[in-house]
Amino acid sequence: MSLWPKRWWWYSVGALAAAVCINLATPVVAASLLGASLRTFLPAAGVDVTLETWPVPALWWGRMDRMTVAARDVRVGDQRLDRFSATFGHVRVDPRALYVDRAFVVRAIGSGHAQATVSQDALAQTLAREPGVRIHALTVQPGRVLVRGVIPALGADVAIEGAGRLVLGEGGAIDLVLERATTTGATPGAAFKGQVTTRIPGVMRIPALPFGLQLTDVRMDDGRLVLDAGLGSS
Template identity: 25%
Template structure:
């Protein structure tokens, strides 16, 4: 026997109320997360300044995990992602630094009041060096340089003057970690599809040797230690990590 119409209508109303309340809870949770993210971003900017790091804008902070409010009350956060852009330390610029802090502890009142401490049990980070920035570093006074990815190596292109003739040249380069720097080493360079004037090969090799150099890196915040460098299609990515790190 079918249910009376008023009972079916009551069930629909109940479902609508549940859906609406669920939506409101999601919105409230995200609003709380947004407020906390703004507070933490300001604190991190201040702490980075204390560590000698300057930036043009505050970092973007994403406090992950669901629901957020229960993490606030518990004082433990699954992960906090921090995205720095265009930071400078000791006169060296780093276009991009993405930090991922896991198992973060912070008292509810501290976060809401914009205070510390905020401590991450572990932290990983990747710093990205754009190919434009590497190109600018390798460029010589009389010749521009274009650097791009070529598998796990770098492809280096330029045009140089060989006895009054402009010769396009192409070379391969490796990149590896040094001490507070990355080392770019041009392993070979040849003329690109043109005949080299007699005696010009020596000038090409001299030019290639001048391109090999170290690119200094700024000290990373939070005592992050660089561990690896990898060539990716859009940037050179440097990996770093640290443990038991006070964010603020």
């Protein structure tokens, strides 16, 4: 009996096993390289990337059907984000830059959405840096913020404490809407005492988000501010 049929059978099994290994290993290798290259693009303590595409070898050409990024302790300008997570569809990157230069160079992103969180402490530090509003104490609760500080009102700087909301304003800025506020003590030049409701625009400006994402909403949670962002048709 000829040995050729057996040999061809083993060759076929070997080729199939190699193809399976390549299909399994390629997303892991590409995701690892992307995670490493993203650390310069997205300064963070840790970045995890998950990739999905079909056919799998398309990853070697820089084509990805779906890319998920999860990062912690992210720096965006002078703003610290506790967590950042994003999902992008139909991503194209420069394959030579990724696999040879270990660099992340985007050619196209079809769609994307992301969520980031700012801790209460980081939020207080950000508000303290903004001109015109001096927040001395801040507590973030689901749906509202409790503040104590000095705000401009009716042509004067007024010491207040109260409750309100952080909302998305014009140009991607974040406004403070005080729904209940009371002046605290005598403030020279204050034009009112007691209850006041006011909207203070631009108390916080988030630096440009990575991947060209734009803020779409802000929400208050227990001890943190949640930022929603989108891209393309998301």
